[in-house]
Amino acid sequence: MVPLSYYLVLSGILFACGVIGFLIKRNIITIFLSIELMLNGVNLSFVAFAAHWHALAGQVFVFFVMVVAAAEAAVGLAIIIAVYRTRETLNVDRVNLLKL
Amino acid sequence: MTPNLNLWLIPVLPLAGAAINGLFGKKASRAGVSTVALLFTGAAFLWALVAAARFSSVAVSCQEYLFNNPHLAHWIRISGFSADFAFYLDQLSLVMLLVVTGVGFLIHIYSVGYMWDDPGYYRFFSYLNLFMFFMLTLVLANNYLLMFIGWEGVGLASYLLIGFWFTKDSAASAGKKAFIVNRIGDFGFLIGLFLLIRQFGTLNFTQVFDGVTRLTPGAGTETLLTTVGILLMIGACGKSAQIPLYVWLPDAMEGPTPVSALIHAATMVTAGVYMVARSHVIFERAPIALTVVAIIGTLTAFYAATIGIAQTDIKKVLAYSTVSQLGYMFMACGVGAFSAGIFHLMTHAFFKGLLFLGAGSVIHAVGGEQDMRKMGGLKSYVPWTALTMGIATLAITGIPPFAGFWSKDEILWKAYQTSWIYWLIGLVTAFITSFYMFRLYFMTFFGDYRGIRVDEHGHSHIAGGDAAHAHGEPHESPAVMLVPLIILAFLSLVGGLVAIGGSFEHFLAPVFGASEATPASGIASNRGLEIMLMVISVLVAVLGAALAWVLYVSKPYLPQQIAARLGGLYDAVLNKYYVDELYAALFVKPVVDGSTDILWQGVDRKVIDDSINDAADGARHVSDNARRMQSGNLRSYAGWIAAGSAVMIAYMIWLGVAR
Amino acid sequence: MLNVHLMLFVAFGAIALAGAINLLAQTHPINSALSLIAVMAALAGEYLLLGAEFVAAVQIIVYAGAVMVLFVFVIMLLNAGVEERTKGSRVAILFGIPGTLLGSVLVAWAVLQHSGTEAVTAGAWGDRVSQLAPQAVPGSPETIGPLLFHEFLLPFEITSNLILIAIMGAVVLASKPPSAPVEPREGN
Numbered sequence: 001m002v003p004l005s006y007y008l009v010l011s012g013i014l015f016a017c018g019v020i021g022f023l024i025k026r027n028i029i030t031i032f033l034s035i036e037l038m039l040n041g042v043n044l045s046f047v048a049f050a051a052h053w054h055a056l057a058g059q060v061f062v063f064f065v066m067v068v069a070a071a072e073a074a075v076g077l078a079i080i081i082a083v084y085r086t087r088e089t090l091n092v093d094r095v096n097l098l099k100l
Numbered sequence: 101m102t103p104n105l106n107l108w109l110i111p112v113l114p115l116a117g118a119a120i121n122g123l124f125g126k127k128a129s130r131a132g133v134s135t136v137a138l139l140f141t142g143a144a145f146l147w148a149l150v151a152a153a154r155f156s157s158v159a160v161s162c163q164e165y166l167f168n169n170p171h172l173a174h175w176i177r178i179s180g181f182s183a184d185f186a187f188y189l190d191q192l193s194l195v196m197l198l199v200v201t202g203v204g205f206l207i208h209i210y211s212v213g214y215m216w217d218d219p220g221y222y223r224f225f226s227y228l229n230l231f232m233f234f235m236l237t238l239v240l241a242n243n244y245l246l247m248f249i250g251w252e253g254v255g256l257a258s259y260l261l262i263g264f265w266f267t268k269d270s271a272a273s274a275g276k277k278a279f280i281v282n283r284i285g286d287f288g289f290l291i292g293l294f295l296l297i298r299q300f301g302t303l304n305f306t307q308v309f310d311g312v313t314r315l316t317p318g319a320g321t322e323t324l325l326t327t328v329g330i331l332l333m334i335g336a337c338g339k340s341a342q343i344p345l346y347v348w349l350p351d352a353m354e355g356p357t358p359v360s361a362l363i364h365a366a367t368m369v370t371a372g373v374y375m376v377a378r379s380h381v382i383f384e385r386a387p388i389a390l391t392v393v394a395i396i397g398t399l400t401a402f403y404a405a406t407i408g409i410a411q412t413d414i415k416k417v418l419a420y421s422t423v424s425q426l427g428y429m430f431m432a433c434g435v436g437a438f439s440a441g442i443f444h445l446m447t448h449a450f451f452k453g454l455l456f457l458g459a460g461s462v463i464h465a466v467g468g469e470q471d472m473r474k475m476g477g478l479k480s481y482v483p484w485t486a487l488t489m490g491i492a493t494l495a496i497t498g499i500p501p502f503a504g505f506w507s508k509d510e511i512l513w514k515a516y517q518t519s520w521i522y523w524l525i526g527l528v529t530a531f532i533t534s535f536y537m538f539r540l541y542f543m544t545f546f547g548d549y550r551g552i553r554v555d556e557h558g559h560s561h562i563a564g565g566d567a568a569h570a571h572g573e574p575h576e577s578p579a580v581m582l583v584p585l586i587i588l589a590f591l592s593l594v595g596g597l598v599a600i601g602g603s604f605e606h607f608l609a610p611v612f613g614a615s616e617a618t619p620a621s622g623i624a625s626n627r628g629l630e631i632m633l634m635v636i637s638v639l640v641a642v643l644g645a646a647l648a649w650v651l652y653v654s655k656p657y658l659p660q661q662i663a664a665r666l667g668g669l670y671d672a673v674l675n676k677y678y679v680d681e682l683y684a685a686l687f688v689k690p691v692v693d694g695s696t697d698i699l700w701q702g703v704d705r706k707v708i709d710d711s712i713n714d715a716a717d718g719a720r721h722v723s724d725n726a727r728r729m730q731s732g733n734l735r736s737y738a739g740w741i742a743a744g745s746a747v748m749i750a751y752m753i754w755l756g757v758a759r
Numbered sequence: 760m761l762n763v764h765l766m767l768f769v770a771f772g773a774i775a776l777a778g779a780i781n782l783l784a785q786t787h788p789i790n791s792a793l794s795l796i797a798v799m800a801a802l803a804g805e806y807l808l809l810g811a812e813f814v815a816a817v818q819i820i821v822y823a824g825a826v827m828v829l830f831v832f833v834i835m836l837l838n839a840g841v842e843e844r845t846k847g848s849r850v851a852i853l854f855g856i857p858g859t860l861l862g863s864v865l866v867a868w869a870v871l872q873h874s875g876t877e878a879v880t881a882g883a884w885g886d887r888v889s890q891l892a893p894q895a896v897p898g899s900p901e902t903i904g905p906l907l908f909h910e911f912l913l914p915f916e917i918t919s920n921l922i923l924i925a926i927m928g929a930v931v932l933a934s935k936p937p938s939a940p941v942e943p944r945e946g947n
Contacts, residue, residue, distance in 0.1 A: 017779040023855040071925035078932035096732035739855030746862035
């Protein structure tokens with residue numbers, strides 16, 4: 001059987017990849033994708049713990065995380081579209097004025 | 101028991117007058133202001149007479165509380181020390197009291213006429229009454245601390261009055277100089293008082309002097325008393341303008357002439373002599389201190405007299421004359437002849453006050469001019485002034501039967517009994533005094549009038565002096581100014597007669613007691629020797645007068661030639677031996693420079709201001725740098741969050757592991 | 760003997776990792792999006808290995824099927840091209856990456872300290888699960904459902920609201936702004 005720690009390590013690596021992607025990517029959409037990657041990593045660790053401790057609440061929580069991630073992705077992409085309309089760029093370094 | 105004299109009334113009445121004039125005088129009429137001032141001062145004088153009358157029937161010193169109420173008079177009561185607002189009357193303070201109130205009242209009357217045209221009329225009388233209050237407190241106090249209040253207060257009044265025309269730079273500076281130099285003396289005075297408190301736990305005269313007499317004689321006692329004596333003398337040097345703290349008195353002539361008469365001739369400057377006389381118990385047990393007093397007094401007398409020879413401003417001559425005469429008083433105290441010193445104080449008040457008032461009258465007559473070289477021949481214009489000033493001049497030079505003769509001779513005789521050196525210097529000083537006083541008299545009243553005649557519209561072209569008095573040809577002063585002159589002239593004439601038969605000394609004997617019975621060098625009171633010394637001093641005075649006559653009346657071209665021949669020496673004397681310049685270079689300049697460079701630029705600007713500025717700059721710097729974090733760059737925010745969370749995680753793990 | 764579980768875990772794990780690293784490495788966002796889909800598929804497999812059937816299905820249907828499709832739509836809508844290199848933030852590189860790595864290492868270390876190498880076993884699953892379906896796989900809709908609608912009813916309703924709000928927000932934010940100035944309407 002697979003030890004819990006393996007799942008957790010995998011989850012941690014995915015999460016770290018997500019954070020690093022957030023830090024080094026310049027396209028705003030790619031940054032969003034990194035956020036989704038982070039959330040996935042977290043979901044994995046939730047499910048792993050749910051299986052380890054025999055508590056289904058972990059899986060239910062994953063369900064909610066996914067729902068919230070979906071909502072967040074929708075709104076975030078809408079914002080990106082709005083920013084793109086005014087700034088004509090998807091490069092996050094160019095959108096560094098705190099006001100439009 | 102002792103009658104209740106209500107002594108507190110005497111200082112408090114002028115205080116009331118000062119308050120009324122000060123608060124309401126601005127809107128009141130001249131008549132109103134004068135009435136208030138004269139009323140309260142006159143009332144104080146009257147009450148002093150009443151107290152004198154009552155006292156003489158009892159002849160026992162008495163102490164009284166303010167408002168006759170021990171509880172209201174309660175001032176400082178702490179364990180180890182107490183002082184009250186209480187007054188003390190004995191023969192010594194009685195003499196001072198009568199002099200201060202009497203001469204003060206006369207000068208108040210004179211000032212009504214002299215200051216009539218001045219816009220600050222009410223202010224003048226308010227300050228003058230204030231001065232009376234403080235001086236009377238000084239004289240009547242029953243403990244050193246209350247006396248010190250009076251001491252400081254007269255210094256304040258002096259500052260206010262010297263700088264009365266404060267818009268004039270020289271007057272304002274002179275006021276400052278007087279106050280500061282006095283302060284230096286007061287520093288010594290205070291340390292002396294602290295030593296007394298430490299030793300005796302009280303500053304009450306009776307208790308301190310009791311304590312002093314009960315101290316076991318020994319090296320420790322001697323050192324303590326000598327130190328206290330010298331410190332008290334330093335205070336007296338400041339207030340009474342002795343070497344080295346006399347420099348303020350000539351500058352104090354910037355004030356109106358009645359001020360010079362009252363404060364800087366008759367009363368305030370004599371406070372030092374009074375204090376030394378009051379503390380005679382301390383001084384008698386500290387012979388070294390007493391010698392110091394005598395030496396300072398003698399030297400000052402001679403030194404100031406030499407400066408007086410060359411001065412051309414009439415008031416400056418009188419100022420140096422005052423310093424010189426005060427030196428005589430200290431010489432007297434220094435050889436143990438305290439009552440002689442007080443006697444000279446009294447006669448000096450009469451004739452010096454008269455001299456100053458007369459000089460004021462002269463200045464008023466010639467329209468504000470104070471330079472004697474521009475006067476002359478005034479005796480035909482101002483006969484009464486000339487007469488009274490002549491009486492005063494005779495008095496100061498010590499011609500019998502005028503007052504000064506009796507007192508000065510008393511001092512010289514007692515000085516001779518201690519050491520012939522004192523006597524000799526005193527004699528030479530008497531010669532010089534006679535010379536310069538008659539020089540003043542002849543230059544002012546004899547010869548031809550050398551002054552500027554001003555037209556009817558009263559604009560004169562003179563430097564210095566009160567321009568308010570410019571009008572017409574030299575003319576006599578009004579009666580309100582002449583009457584005090586006449587009264588003082590009368591006193592200068594007869595004032596010395598109280599000493600005949602030693603009755604003045606006898607009067608003060610309960611105060612000074614056995615101290616004067618045995619003169620230091622043990623020469624018995626040899627009547628013949630005394631008469632011979634008297635004759636010598638009169639001769640010397642006449643010689644001085646004669647020399648002045650020659651130089652200033654019969655051969656007026658001579659002084660110029662002599663001055664030219666003496667060259668540098670004459671310049672030195674004319675410039676007061678450059679002492680002011682010396683002090684300025686030695687003391688004033690380093691202090692001012694030190695203040696500017698170290699305290700102002702260094703401490704105030706660099707340390708205090710700059711530390712605040714640097715703190716503000718530092719805050720701005722920090723926030724400038726902190727601001728960089730708000731870049732608007734998404735990635736840097738993310739970077740900070742990642743780094744921050746790593747730190748948090750590390751901390752939490754450490755917490756967990758540490759347990 | 761071959762541990763099927765372990766092999767499958769490694770396989771799916773490798774795909775997930777490869778997808779994640781590809782996401783970082785690609786410059787065009789569409790490639791990154793497709794890599795992410797791969798990651799999600801791999802993770803669905805992992806969930807199945809852990810017995811979470813429902814979650815795996817939802818992962819494919821919702822996450823990979825709806826959210827990622829949305830991402831791809833937007834990438835194509837905005838015609839996002841290859842990233843240009845711009846000067847970014849030094850802080851992100853200097854502090855962020857070491858911080859992340861440090862954080863991950865610390866967490867991993869802490870977790871490994873405690874959980875060790877116990878295997879994930881199938882054991883007793885708690886009251887409701889055993890009541891309802893003793894033979895059913897824990898994580899099936901039969902077991903998740905009651906949990907969702909009884910204990911977690913409130914969060915369920917709230918997330919429904921949340922989605923509604925998100926829809927409205929997305930519509931408003933992404934709509935075209937009015938091109939002509941709007942005349943002031945009466946009554947405003």
